[in-house]
Amino acid sequence: MQKLDYLKETPSQTAGPYVHIGLAPGAAGFDIYSQELGWDIAGPNAKGERIRVEGIVIDGTGSPVKDVMLEAWQANADGIYAHGEHAGEVEEGFRGWGRVITDFNTGEWGFDTIKPGPVPARGLMTGVRPAEEEEMQDAYGRGHAGLRAMAPHINLWIVARGINIGLNTRVYFSDEEEANAHDPVLNIIEWERRRQTLITKRSERDGQVVYRFDIKLQGEDETVFFDI
Amino acid sequence: MKPGEFYQRDRRWHPAAYDKDYKTSVTRSPQYALISLQNSMSEITGPVFGHNDIDPIDNDLILNYAKPGESPIGERIIVHGRVLDENARPVPNTLVEIWQANAGGRYRHKKDTYLAPIDPNFGGCGRTLTDENGYYFFRTVKPGAYPWRNWVNDWRPAHIHVSVFGSGFAQRLITQMYFEGDPLIETCPIVNTIKDKAAIGQLIAPLDRNATIPLDTIAYKFDIVLRGRRSTLFENRLEGN
Numbered sequence: 001m002q003k004l005d006y007l008k009e010t011p012s013q014t015a016g017p018y019v020h021i022g023l024a025p026g027a028a029g030f031d032i033y034s035q036e037l038g039w040d041i042a043g044p045n046a047k048g049e050r051i052r053v054e055g056i057v058i059d060g061t062g063s064p065v066k067d068v069m070l071e072a073w074q075a076n077a078d079g080i081y082a083h084g085e086h087a088g089e090v091e092e093g094f095r096g097w098g099r100v101i102t103d104f105n106t107g108e109w110g111f112d113t114i115k116p117g118p119v120p121a122r123g124l125m126t127g128v129r130p131a132e133e134e135e136m137q138d139a140y141g142r143g144h145a146g147l148r149a150m151a152p153h154i155n156l157w158i159v160a161r162g163i164n165i166g167l168n169t170r171v172y173f174s175d176e177e178e179a180n181a182h183d184p185v186l187n188i189i190e191w192e193r194r195r196q197t198l199i200t201k202r203s204e205r206d207g208q209v210v211y212r213f214d215i216k217l218q219g220e221d222e223t224v225f226f227d228i
Numbered sequence: 229m230k231p232g233e234f235y236q237r238d239r240r241w242h243p244a245a246y247d248k249d250y251k252t253s254v255t256r257s258p259q260y261a262l263i264s265l266q267n268s269m270s271e272i273t274g275p276v277f278g279h280n281d282i283d284p285i286d287n288d289l290i291l292n293y294a295k296p297g298e299s300p301i302g303e304r305i306i307v308h309g310r311v312l313d314e315n316a317r318p319v320p321n322t323l324v325e326i327w328q329a330n331a332g333g334r335y336r337h338k339k340d341t342y343l344a345p346i347d348p349n350f351g352g353c354g355r356t357l358t359d360e361n362g363y364y365f366f367r368t369v370k371p372g373a374y375p376w377r378n379w380v381n382d383w384r385p386a387h388i389h390v391s392v393f394g395s396g397f398a399q400r401l402i403t404q405m406y407f408e409g410d411p412l413i414e415t416c417p418i419v420n421t422i423k424d425k426a427a428i429g430q431l432i433a434p435l436d437r438n439a440t441i442p443l444d445t446i447a448y449k450f451d452i453v454l455r456g457r458r459s460t461l462f463e464n465r466l467e468g469n
């Protein structure tokens with residue numbers, strides 16, 4: 001028999017306790033690069049509502065995980081990702097990608113960005129439009145009028161010592177009830193109660209919009225993680 | 229070409245989240261099954277980096293933290309290779325970041341208290357973009373082995389931590405590179421979170437005599453493979469949408 005000549009993906013290994021040296025050396029305690037990457041997700045020109053997303057990562061004993069690195073990947077307020085094929089379609093300086101680490105003492109992390117818009121869902125990408133999608137059209141399509149969209153969300157990737165392969169999850173927003181209710185990703189989570197682990201609570205602090213997103217690696221209300 | 233969806237990740241090739249012999253994973257491994265998602269725009273797109281993001285010296289760990297005229301202690305090495313996808317196609321212009329201990333096995337990190345000394349001329353991190361053929365290289369010193377708290381007498385084999393992006397967020401990967409012939413590889417609980425010997429082999433860089441600089445620097449070759457993309461699904465995309 002012939003052999004398929006695909007390569008195998010390089011296997012993952014934990015980022016370890018000193019991930020900061022490579023990816024956020026300032027936090028490790030030294031200055032080496034003229035600029036560290038990932039500190040500004042949206043840039044100064046981004047349209048949309050300025051928000052802060054913050055939280056803590058909690059392990060199976062209920063303790064904060066203090067050596068986590070999180071990366072965020074999000075669309076702009078029009079639901080467009082700053083990907084190569086969209087060059088020029090997002091605001092100057094909008095990268096949509098960010099990297100944060102936790103406070104070594106408290107485990108708190110947070111990033112400032114803009115609230116993303118709805119993003120085209122899978123049915124749209126492939127041109128497949130099952131019948132049930134027809135009725136979901138319209139309301140969810142700021143920037144994609146008439147086409148099915150996913151509710152606004154930020155994609156997160158989480159690595160740390162003890163995490164053998166990065167964990168993928170999504171931040172949804174509590175004030176997008178209607179869009180969340182029809183979101184195709186939230187809806188494939190069979191256990192409705194678990195969907196709530198992805199929905200951040202909106203609040204205001206000193207005039208700033210803050211969403212709280214605590215991530216539970218284990219236990220009751222373990223956060224939903226995706227195999228993407 | 230429009231970016232396609234990615235081939236399913238082979239989770240049996242990667243380490244499982246939970247591994248009792250790597251103790252820290254016990255309380256940091258999700259217990260529920262992952263929810264499988266077919267790719268949407270959120271997964272097939274990813275951040276783009278350019279030469280404005282980094283400096284040319286960033287891939288030279290022998291120079292990027294050394295005082296003028298000095299250099300770090302240790303065996304001078306080149307680490308080079310290509311970033312490919314599972315279709316064996318090069319991944320160009322992608323960000324590769326590395327970090328490592330110094331030749332004595334000590335990290336420049338305020339949380340590392342190992343008794344080996346800090347090297348005043350060694351920072352321990354570097355980054356670069358692959359070229360149009362997916363090729364990258366770093367110059368550094370070979371990191372030392374170091375002990376760590378797991379079982380009472382565990383030692384990490386010499387290793388370099390590697391972070392790679394690819395062109396879609398679903399390709400994001402952090403791994404570790406090991407060195408050919410290191411006897412500590414076989415007993416390392418972190419290495420052994422990977423159950424397939426062939427998969428472990430993919431993390432062991434062979435000595436590459438063809439890439440050494442005679443009388444100067446020895447070389448290891450480390451190719452990195454990211455998930456491959458399907459290319460057909462977008463051909464029937466509804467145009468104008």
Ligand SMILES: [Fe+3]
Binds near residue numbers: 016389
């Ligand atoms: Fe290490």
